[in-house]
Amino acid sequence: MTAAPRTFADARRWALAGAELTFDAVAGLDDAGYAAPSALPGWTRAHVAAHVAANAEALSNLVHWAATGEPTPMYASPEERAAGIERGRALPAARLTAWLRRSADALEAGMDRLTDEQWRHEVVTAQGRTVPATELPWMRSREVCVHAVDLATDVSFADLPADFLAALCDDVTAKRAAAPGPAVTLRTVTGSRWELPGTGETFQVTGDLPAITAYLTGRDADLRTADGSPAPELGAWL
Numbered sequence: 001m002t003a004a005p006r007t008f009a010d011a012r013r014w015a016l017a018g019a020e021l022t023f024d025a026v027a028g029l030d031d032a033g034y035a036a037p038s039a040l041p042g043w044t045r046a047h048v049a050a051h052v053a054a055n056a057e058a059l060s061n062l063v064h065w066a067a068t069g070e071p072t073p074m075y076a077s078p079e080e081r082a083a084g085i086e087r088g089r090a091l092p093a094a095r096l097t098a099w100l101r102r103s104a105d106a107l108e109a110g111m112d113r114l115t116d117e118q119w120r121h122e123v124v125t126a127q128g129r130t131v132p133a134t135e136l137p138w139m140r141s142r143e144v145c146v147h148a149v150d151l152a153t154d155v156s157f158a159d160l161p162a163d164f165l166a167a168l169c170d171d172v173t174a175k176r177a178a179a180p181g182p183a184v185t186l187r188t189v190t191g192s193r194w195e196l197p198g199t200g201e202t203f204q205v206t207g208d209l210p211a212i213t214a215y216l217t218g219r220d221a222d223l224r225t226a227d228g229s230p231a232p233e234l235g236a237w238l
Helices: 006-026 031-035 047-067 078-089 094-111 133-150 162-177 209-216
Strands: 122-124 129-130 182-188 193-196 199-207
Touching: 006 047, 006 094, 006 162, 006 209, 031 047, 031 094, 031 182, 047 078, 047 094, 047 122, 078 094, 094 133, 122 133, 129 133, 133 162, 162 193, 162 209, 182 209, 199 209
Parallel strands: 182 199
Antiparallel strands: 122 129, 182 193
C-alpha cells in the first residue's frame, strides 16, 4: 500500500511538529540526563541531540546553496561530521539545548526566505543524491521526528503524526526494496499494507502503525510473525 502522496506543505508541518517534540524531549535535561543512554546503540541522549542540531546546520548549508547557487555541501567530510557530533555531545546541558533550538530556528527562517524559484533549485545531499530543495523539509522531518523518539525520554512513535508515519513507511519500504533482506509483508490492524520483496519465505507481520514504523526504521518494536516468532531483523535503513 502507498499512503496519500506527501506534499511540500505536509513536510513543512511535520518538520515543525518534530522539532517541537524534540524540544519537549530535552526540556529539563541536565548533564546527567543528557549522559543517559539513548535508544541508539552506543549513543547517549547528548549524541542524538548534537546530531539533530548539526543536521539543522547542514541542511541550512543546502538552503544557502538553493538561495545563492553557490555549492555548499552539508558537511565538509564524514570525519568532520562525526567530530562535530563529538564536540556537541560534550557541551554543558544548557548550551546543547540552546544549540538544538538555535539551529532549528535558523533552518526554519532560512527556508521561510526561499522563493518558489529557489525551492526548485537542485542541491546535493550528504549521500550524494541530487534533489530539488523542496526535499529539504522532508529530510528534516525524518530527522526530528524519528530522533525525538530516539532520545528515550517520553516521546514514542505513537506521538508522531499518523500521516507522517504512513509517509515514512512508504519512504523506508522503497529504500529497503532496493537492498537485500528478508521478504516481509506488514499489515496494520486497520488494513494498511507494505511489502519488502526479499528472498525466501515471506514473513507475515501485523501491528499498529507506530509499531510497524518503528520496525521498518530499525527500532525495537517487539513485533511477531503469524506463527509467534520474532519479526526478522532488518539491516540499516539510511
